[in-house]
Amino acid sequence: MATAEHTQVAVIGAGPAGLMLSHLLHLRGVETVVFESRSQEEVENTVRAGVLEQGTMKLMRDTGIGGRMDREADVDEGIEFSLDGVRTRIALTDLTGYNMAVYPQHEVLIDLIAQRQADNGAVLFNTRVDDVSGYDGDMVTVNYTDENGASATLTADYVVAADGSNSPYRAAVTALDNGARYKFEYPYAWFGILVNAPQTQKELIYATHEDGFALISTRSATVQRYYLQCDPEDTVDQWSDERIWEALHTRVDSEDLTVSEGEIFDKAVLRFRSAVTDPMQRGRLFLAGDAAHTVPPTGAKGLNLAIADVCALVPGLVHALQGDDARLQAYTQVAVPRVWRAQHFSYWMSSMLHVAPDASPFELHRRRGELSAVLSSEAGRRYLAEQYVGRELPDYMA
Numbered sequence: 001m002a003t004a005e006h007t008q009v010a011v012i013g014a015g016p017a018g019l020m021l022s023h024l025l026h027l028r029g030v031e032t033v034v035f036e037s038r039s040q041e042e043v044e045n046t047v048r049a050g051v052l053e054q055g056t057m058k059l060m061r062d063t064g065i066g067g068r069m070d071r072e073a074d075v076d077e078g079i080e081f082s083l084d085g086v087r088t089r090i091a092l093t094d095l096t097g098y099n100m101a102v103y104p105q106h107e108v109l110i111d112l113i114a115q116r117q118a119d120n121g122a123v124l125f126n127t128r129v130d131d132v133s134g135y136d137g138d139m140v141t142v143n144y145t146d147e148n149g150a151s152a153t154l155t156a157d158y159v160v161a162a163d164g165s166n167s168p169y170r171a172a173v174t175a176l177d178n179g180a181r182y183k184f185e186y187p188y189a190w191f192g193i194l195v196n197a198p199q200t201q202k203e204l205i206y207a208t209h210e211d212g213f214a215l216i217s218t219r220s221a222t223v224q225r226y227y228l229q230c231d232p233e234d235t236v237d238q239w240s241d242e243r244i245w246e247a248l249h250t251r252v253d254s255e256d257l258t259v260s261e262g263e264i265f266d267k268a269v270l271r272f273r274s275a276v277t278d279p280m281q282r283g284r285l286f287l288a289g290d291a292a293h294t295v296p297p298t299g300a301k302g303l304n305l306a307i308a309d310v311c312a313l314v315p316g317l318v319h320a321l322q323g324d325d326a327r328l329q330a331y332t333q334v335a336v337p338r339v340w341r342a343q344h345f346s347y348w349m350s351s352m353l354h355v356a357p358d359a360s361p362f363e364l365h366r367r368r369g370e371l372s373a374v375l376s377s378e379a380g381r382r383y384l385a386e387q388y389v390g391r392e393l394p395d396y397m398a
């Protein structure tokens, strides 16, 4: 594909943040070029978490990419928590007025890519960015290697790094005098499987048991997504199918519910990490999504947070390109407080539902007390529900 030699906003990474940014900027009349080192096929097939907050669903609908989601997503009005097999329902819709959807991240990416391509947007797959410079000055320069292995250069007014948690561009921001990176590692991880099986039940189950956490989620009527708490050092071969089913039944089953079994066709260990970068910008360089921050998967906030970042960034870029950069300068002040709220929710859900391997008997009992205090109180359930369905997104049209 031939590319312009100059674009308004260069976007590194075709994940949720990068593609949504490109889509929203297009709707506001701003031109972008998206660079992605992986192939389109790989981007569209990488399995990640799958819960969309109400704000993300609304944004997809409002911007013309919600059709397939509305037809295919599993929309739920509640979630369940199970403590030793005793389940409590959190009636999300009754408590907050909002529901949520299980619609996997790669499906969102498929919809975004189709729309960018229909709008003739430049999304360059198999294209590696080699170097980004000039962000402290008047113009950004991106040197890259195109899909044929040829070196090329693009200039841009602004550059956004939306290339995930290993982004090499974050270092330019943390190197600032006020640049900070706050990190936390959890003493547990998730073992995730995909199974050909009917749904265990329609609504998600977050289960905790003295052996640890388990999550019953779904991908379709015939494919289920289950997770089990495991040791961060565990490898896939340590978890035979028998061991997985035994652990899931022990942690989740009750008299009226049995985890549905089937052929396991994917196994993976997911590390738990929290990280926040502050600020999220330097000169003409901006960080969005996992390039700036990571949350553990427990509250399914990662994708939604990436979408919130770009909703905050779009008006800033639009106004700055028209000569007023006050909003763009304030991007970090808008984005970071939301990141910390999501960070807290993910940490809280994680610590309340997992059994820390080094926990004292006091801590184990306190944790169960915390969970039962939240679940037995309407105010507790409402607080959890509000955090789960998420807040309104920043207005990308501002």
Ligand code: PHB
Pocket (backbone or CB within 6 Å): 048, 049, 050, 051, 102, 204, 215, 217, 218, 225, 297, 298, 299, 300
């Ligand atoms: C998922 O389906 O992948 C999923 C669902 C809920 C979570 C995390 C992951 O909290």
